[in-house]
Amino acid sequence: MAETSDFKAKPPVGIDPIGASSEGASVYELIREDIIEGRLAANERLVVTDLARRHGTSTNPVREALQLLRGEGFVIFTPNRGARVRPIDQEFVRDIYEIGVLIEPALTRWFVNMATVEDIAELERIQGLIEENDFADTFRHSELDTAFHTVMYQRHYNRHAAELWWKHREVLRAVSRRFNFTLARRAAIMREHRELIAHVKAGNADEAAELVARHVEGSGRHILEHMRARNAARAG
Amino acid sequence: MAETSDFKAKPPVGIDPIGASSEGASVYELIREDIIEGRLAANERLVVTDLARRHGTSTNPVREALQLLRGEGFVIFTPNRGARVRPIDQEFVRDIYEIGVLIEPALTRWFVNMATVEDIAELERIQGLIEENDFADTFRHSELDTAFHTVMYQRHYNRHAAELWWKHREVLRAVSRRFNFTLARRAAIMREHRELIAHVKAGNADEAAELVARHVEGSGRHILEHMRARNAARAG
DNA sequence: ACGCGCCAAATCGTACATTGTTTGAGGAAA
DNA sequence: TTTCCTCAAACAATGTACGATTTGGCGCGT
Numbered sequence: 284m285a286e287t288s289d290f291k292a293k294p295p296v297g298i299d300p301i302g303a304s305s306e307g308a309s310v311y312e313l314i315r316e317d318i319i320e321g322r323l324a325a326n327e328r329l330v331v332t333d334l335a336r337r338h339g340t341s342t343n344p345v346r347e348a349l350q351l352l353r354g355e356g357f358v359i360f361t362p363n364r365g366a367r368v369r370p371i372d373q374e375f376v377r378d379i380y381e382i383g384v385l386i387e388p389a390l391t392r393w394f395v396n397m398a399t400v401e402d403i404a405e406l407e408r409i410q411g412l413i414e415e416n417d418f419a420d421t422f423r424h425s426e427l428d429t430a431f432h433t434v435m436y437q438r439h440y441n442r443h444a445a446e447l448w449w450k451h452r453e454v455l456r457a458v459s460r461r462f463n464f465t466l467a468r469r470a471a472i473m474r475e476h477r478e479l480i481a482h483v484k485a486g487n488a489d490e491a492a493e494l495v496a497r498h499v500e501g502s503g504r505h506i507l508e509h510m511r512a513r514n515a516a517r518a519g
Numbered sequence: 520m521a522e523t524s525d526f527k528a529k530p531p532v533g534i535d536p537i538g539a540s541s542e543g544a545s546v547y548e549l550i551r552e553d554i555i556e557g558r559l560a561a562n563e564r565l566v567v568t569d570l571a572r573r574h575g576t577s578t579n580p581v582r583e584a585l586q587l588l589r590g591e592g593f594v595i596f597t598p599n600r601g602a603r604v605r606p607i608d609q610e611f612v613r614d615i616y617e618i619g620v621l622i623e624p625a626l627t628r629w630f631v632n633m634a635t636v637e638d639i640a641e642l643e644r645i646q647g648l649i650e651e652n653d654f655a656d657t658f659r660h661s662e663l664d665t666a667f668h669t670v671m672y673q674r675h676y677n678r679h680a681a682e683l684w685w686k687h688r689e690v691l692r693a694v695s696r697r698f699n700f701t702l703a704r705r706a707a708i709m710r711e712h713r714e715l716i717a718h719v720k721a722g723n724a725d726e727a728a729e730l731v732a733r734h735v736e737g738s739g740r741h742i743l744e745h746m747r748a749r750n751a752a753r754a755g
Numbered sequence: 756a757c758g759c760g761c762c763a764a765a766t767c768g769t770a771c772a773t774t775g776t777t778t779g780a781g782g783a784a785a
Numbered sequence: 786t787t788t789c790c791t792c793a794a795a796c797a798a799t800g801t802a803c804g805a806t807t808t809g810g811c812g813c814g815t
Contacts, residue, residue, distance in 0.1 A: 308598075330765070341801045343579070347586045354590015356679075362544075363766060363807050378679035385621045443592075443614035447683075566797070577769045599775055601798055758815090765808080772801070785788080
């Protein structure tokens with residue numbers, strides 16, 4: 284855990300006990316990635332035989348993967364007409380970050396009251412790496428930022444809430460990867476993270492929760508602005 | 520809509536555009552019902568061939584239904600060992616009602632600011648039916664109560680949040696159907712509903728939101744107490 | 756220009772093969 | 786006699802193949 288270079292976007296411990304059908308698992312993950320990363324366009328048809336060929340399996344694993352994705356809300360089915368990619372548009376993003384604004388403060392509040400010295404040290408270590416990186420490698424920043432918040436939420440007793448957070452987080456991370464951080468946003472992130480650590484140290488649960496609400500709100504708005512800008516550019 | 524007897528537990532408009540594979544849809548719904556209603560015991564193995572036989576189809580529809588349920592969190596898979604019913608235990612219930620406490624106030628706040636005269640009339644009409652029924656038919660009460668809150672949430676712009684609420688609601692409703700309402704809880708429900716209507720009429724968004732938080736909290740605790748009592752009785 | 760019917764394509768259900776897991780009977784050791 | 790191990794047969798999950806049914810479009814005829 285002391286390594287500085289191995290931050291991968293992994294679900295927090297205890298989350299996502301996938302356990303899919305071996306073959307189906309990879310198909311599921313690949314399609315899911317393709318949707319989240321935007322390699323599969325919005326509303327694109329997901330033809331079972333194509334996907335099966337592309338991933339070198341037969342149709343059944345693909346069909347099951349698609350149903351799984353349907354249950355998770357990434358794919359939309361119409362009877363006798365198959366599956367389409369659920370568009371990850373502004374509305375979608377707004378919906379999930381708004382839910383984050385409601386849930387993350389509660390998770391934070393709990394963390395503040397349960398944080399150990401080691402937790403705080405870990406937060407500071409990650410924050411150190413974030414500052415060291417200073418948005419030079421945006422992908423790395425994204426990973427580190429996820430790690431930062433994961434430290435706070437991964438041990439929460441409400442596994443549902445934590446899982447929900449993680450699921451939403453992945454989507455937002457993928458979307459935001461397509462954009463650059465504005466200077467204002469960079470400054471805000473740094474400031475809020477430092478302030479958050481201070482609140483955790485001081486045990487100010489309420490202040491920390493309120494700060495996180497603002498933090499998530501800001502992050503969401505930032506992404507939405509970028510999406511709007513791009514849409515406007517595309518339209519104009 | 521003016522009928523007094525046709526309240527069925529249907530998803531609010533716009534929610535759940537299922538569109539499952541014709542055959543798979545019914546299998547999905549049936550298994551899902553069996554889980555939520557407790558006809559399938561916690562952790563019970565879900566053997567594909569059995570389910571297929573029981574529902575008069577072949578295995579593929581069942582497999583897809585199970586994956587769908589997995590995506591929704593009602594079923595747990597272990598590789599090469601198939602599916603099991605996700606136990607709807609105290610932890611599960613606590614997790615989802617806590618999320619409700621976080622989300623519903625926000626939905627309510629929005630409703631208070633958007634409520635029309637017709638909305639309020641509808642709320643009062645349903646509340647009238649609730650009082651008329653006065654827990655004589657608990658099933659009917661459950662339906663009416665759901666209808667009451669659906670009026671408030673069904674038009675919310677955040678479809679994700681509304682859908683999440685609905686999904687959680689269904690689980691809680693099914694669980695609570697196994698218990699009776701205590702007198703204290705009955706009184707609280709009536710009081711809070713009336714108070715809520717008053718707040719909506721007055722446009723007191725904050726007060727309404729806070730009240731709903733208490734309302735959901737109280738409902739959740741009530742269910743948990745019943746579950747605890749039953750477990751204790753079973754153990755003793 | 757507007758419908759009508761046929762055809763290509765894809766979904767959906769069924770049947771089957773393969774692979775991994777569970778179970779229980781038999782036997783050896785204590 | 787009891788306990789534990791072995792191993793094989795039954796069982797069930799997972800992957801493959803195929804046929805039926807639906808859908809959407811293209812072109813033909815009017």
